[in-house]
Amino acid sequence: MTERKVICAVEDVPADHPLLVEIDGLPSLAVYQLSDGVYVTDAICTHGEAPLTDGWLENDEIECPFHGGRFCVRTGKPTAFPVTVPLRTYPARVESGSIVIEIKEE
Template sequence: MSKHPEWLDATAEADVPDDDVIGLDIGGLDIALYRVDGTVYATDNVCTHGQARLCDGFLEGHEIECPLHQGRFDIRDGSPTCAPVTEAIRCHPVRIEGGRVLLQLRD
């Protein structure tokens, strides 16, 4: 069972730029928020291959590229899409309410 089962207020929806990524500390976790085609996604912000922050990487479509070794992840499900990355990143449920981005963090 998650130790963060509640929905946490992360930021204003307007703070997540179109076709880009931002990093936030939410509930003590380093989280990356993305907006692609009007949908907001959330993943852990640290690459599973190296200790690089994904918010410093390059977002192209639904893929975030790690700034350290250029491995990529699909932000919709966390799956690795390009070597050297082999381990998925965690994704977190997102909902928008009253112009706010709410997250349900997963352990």
């Protein structure tokens, strides 16, 4: 089953830094605005408990502030050591100025 949820306004997401979104019942989310659209991942690094929203966004990669691991924010795939476990991603789109994600129950 898939649930759709409005998580924030698109205007709240800076172009150069991820936005942390906390919603009851969901993991902490990181929202990114890239040149081709919006992307949403879990906000906590899979290597430790680091908040990726305190990290650095470069093109489509987020760098973890703890040990410098990197993930592709489009796919969640690890792109730099020491992260090896992918980050969960959520299909996202803009509808009437809001960012809507799809959450598949696992």
